[in-house]
Amino acid sequence: xxxxxxxILAAHTREVADFPKPxxxxxxxxxxFREPEAFQVVLDDIAERWAGKVDVVAGVEARGFILGAPLxxxxxxxxxxxxxxxxxxxxxxxxxxDLEYGTATIEVTTDAFTAGHRVLLVDDVLATGGTAxxxxxxxxxxxxxxxxLEMLLELSFLNGRDKLPGREVRAILVD
Ligand SMILES: O=P(O)(O)OC[C@H]1O[C@H](OP(=O)(O)OP(=O)(O)O)[C@H](O)[C@@H]1O
Ligand SMILES: Nc1ncnc2[nH]cnc12
Numbered sequence: 001x002x003x004x005x006x007x008i009l010a011a012h013t014r015e016v017a018d019f020p021k022p023x024x025x026x027x028x029x030x031x032x033f034r035e036p037e038a039f040q041v042v043l044d045d046i047a048e049r050w051a052g053k054v055d056v057v058a059g060v061e062a063r064g065f066i067l068g069a070p071l072x073x074x075x076x077x078x079x080x081x082x083x084x085x086x087x088x089x090x091x092x093x094x095x096x097x098d099l100e101y102g103t104a105t106i107e108v109t110t111d112a113f114t115a116g117h118r119v120l121l122v123d124d125v126l127a128t129g130g131t132a133x134x135x136x137x138x139x140x141x142x143x144x145x146x147x148x149l150e151m152l153l154e155l156s157f158l159n160g161r162d163k164l165p166g167r168e169v170r171a172i173l174v175d
Contacts, residue, residue: 005045006172008038009152013174021101027153027174029124033066043067046122046150047074049170054120054147056113058082060106060135064123067152071122080112080119082135095138097130100158106134113144126151126171129160136167 001009012032019026032039058080059068065081072079085094085105092107113119119139126132126149136146146167154160154171161169 001042001045001170001172005042008032008041009172010174012038013153024101027125027155029063029152039070042152043071043074046071046120046170050120050148050150051075053118055117056080056144057120057122058108058112058135058139059122060131061087063125067124067150068122071120071150080108082106082108082138093138093141095134095141097134098128099130100127100155104131106131106138108138108142110142113139113142115143117144118147119144120148120150121146122150124152126154126160126169127158129158129163132160132169133163136164 009032012035014028014031016026016028056078057068057072059065061081061083069079085107088107088109091110093110094105094107096105121135121139123132132149139146148168148170151169151171154173156173156175
């Protein structure tokens, strides 16, 4: 990420202690999402990095949608929603995983990806890495290739990258 984009991202992150559970320091990116000029700088940074190198953008519910859909449009690509369990109609692939503050199951429809498609996977925060690892598994189980992950923020003390060996992960490291 360019220094400009990283500075803007840091300036538009709000920290909320003890949310959603005691002991968790929540990194809230809604200040970024509600400032169009700042959000555009971050989207442009990601779009320029991956232009011509990916075929589709996928994002994880819910905050990955806020980032992924405008990014995909900006890149002239389609967007695939990876949703929490029970929300998508028809046949789905499913994965369950542990979160910093609970457990979750995510799904994608079996017709979402074309075999061999190069996927850019996006979300707002990499914490334990459970969501990202499960999402990679889903995409690749569906026959597509995860080219890289754009996560905006990475919580350094949770070592989420350990669950993503060999993956290209772009994110700003935060405490
Ligand atoms: O690295 P992990 O420990 O897996 O955590 C990261 C995930 O947690 C948050 O989503 P959350 O599940 O809270 O759902 P939301 O987007 O609906 O708020 C965040 O947006 C990531 O998807
Ligand atoms: N501490 C945190 N802040 C924001 N999103 C998260 N997702 C998982 N852990 C999180």
